[in-house]
Amino acid sequence: MYLPDDRPAPPASPVSLNRAHWTNSFARLGEAFYSQVRPTPFSRPTWMVHFNADAAALLGLDATAPEWLTWLSGQSLPAGAEPLAMLYAGHQFGHLVPQLGDGRAIMLGEITNPAGQRWEVQLKGSGLTPYSRGGDGRAVLRSTIREYLCSEAMHGLGIPTTRALAMVGGDEEVYRENIESGAMLTRLAPSHVRFGSFEVFFYRSQYEHIKTLADYVLAHHYPELQDSAQPYQALLTEVIKRTAHLIANWQAVGFAHGVMNSDNMSILGLTLDYGPFGFIEAYQPAYICNHSDHEGRYAFDQQPSMGLFNLSCLAQAMLPLLHEEPEQGAEWARAALGKYQTQLVEHYAGLMRAKLGLREAMAEDQHLLQGLLDLMQANQTDYTILFRRLSEFKVVEVRGTHPTSQIRDLFLDRPGFDAWGARYAARLQQENSVDAERRERMNQVNPKYILRNYLAEVAIRKAEDDKDYSEIDILYRLLQRPFDEHPDYERYAGHPPDWATGIAVSCSS
DSSP states (O other): OOOOOOOOOOOOSSGGGGGGGEEOOGGGOTTEEEEOOOOOOOSSOOEEEEHHHHEEEEEEEOTTTTTTHHHHHTOOOOTOOOOOEEOOOOETTTEEEOOOOOOSSSEEEEEEEETSEEEEEEEEEEOOOOOOSOOOOEEEHHHHHHHHHHHHHHHTTTOOOOOEEEEEEEEEHHHHHHHHEEEEEEEESOOOHHHHHHHHHHHHHHHHHHHHHHHHHHHOOOOGTTTTHHHHHHHHHHHHHHHHHHOOOOHHHHHEOSSOOOGGGGTTBOOOOOSSOEEOOOOOOTTOOOOOOOOOOOOOGGHHHHHHHHHHHHHHHHHHHHHHHHHHHHHHOOOOHTTTTHHHHHHHHHHHHHHTTTOHHHHHHHHHHHHHHHHHHTTTTTTHHHHHHHOOOOOOOTOOOOTTTTHHTTOSSSSHHHHHHHHHHHHHTTOOHHHHHHHHHHHSSSSOOOOHHHHHHHHHHHHHHHOOOHHHHHHHHHHHSSSSSOGGGGGGOOOOOOOGGOOOOOTTT
């Protein structure tokens, strides 16, 4: 259903940390693009909260090495690292902020694994940088746990994302609304370049830096586009497509990002910067996961339009590269952006057909899907549970039984579901759908386990109150394989408890 992980398998024999090959190609761009800064370790003892051996395998490194804690807590730098904080700007809640940058994240550099792949290694919560804007440069354990688990959950769902290597905890106190425990997250990505990385130079009229950055992105991440007749146009075209597909993936799985500022949008089409995210539970298209988003700018159903807004910001920043004549460049950009909605809708339609178990595209599919979504909204049906159970739907009812009862019971309006079910059965019969085969396909694209806010909250409370990280590990392992059955953990796939409605997540972390 989602984008496959087509990276080569990691080597069988991991490399020791001391032999890791560190570079920093971004540092070669010059200090107009970043500031050199070293991580600030916690002043009190630190410990490993959780370590992702799978992510270590991406680096080709030995997950058991004792040096990890000193590296990932900022206590020492690995040989060859060139730490820096990246400069960028961004539109935040629709308003331009002409200079942002990594205010609490420091990139140590890149590790090239034995397969030749390069991964940037970034410490988040590692202290003050020139871009901290009055902040403390720290992250709290609460938000670190959420990002660690959700980035790995998205990877498990097959959605492009940054990866989380480790969480380090410390006794250093960090003030938000209250005093909280500090933590550091180690984040991995092929690149942390954002739309805002281009915007900062556009608004400074430093067009030569826009070209330098675009050439860097092409050379390191889109080499297949370099020989295009118009490589910068080809770059923007590809970013538009990747962003459209990314947001279609979000919508299909019920994920709300919460802070879709242009500085939180990846030039590679990755899910980047997990803050006040949320997965839809009781289906409501206008779901707002960010307690700070008072006007609902980044509500779930607004994400497609916000993707287009952010791409428009990127296109504007790239205008000096798109054509020698500004007016013709703007005309080309408008035409390129005009393809975004079609790309998103077509990709989303394919994803939702798969969620419904449909193999062929037919004209009535959108009407069928919308009918189900309307019914779910009216009945406040749980999005994930419904689509998972829908695999149990039988095209032909057995006399004297009601095999769809587990699905019907998710709706107060059972006659309404029966009417929709009749349409669904007729549609399945049109393509001679076989129940058992369809069930297997649907269970490969409809997850049973997602990172519900209350599950993260339970893990956070145990970690904060008792330094008990067992719940983090359980969720980490479940979310790695969200489509599988885990009989011993059925309770993690059920409806949220009543107290979960009181959880508020904001930008405060």
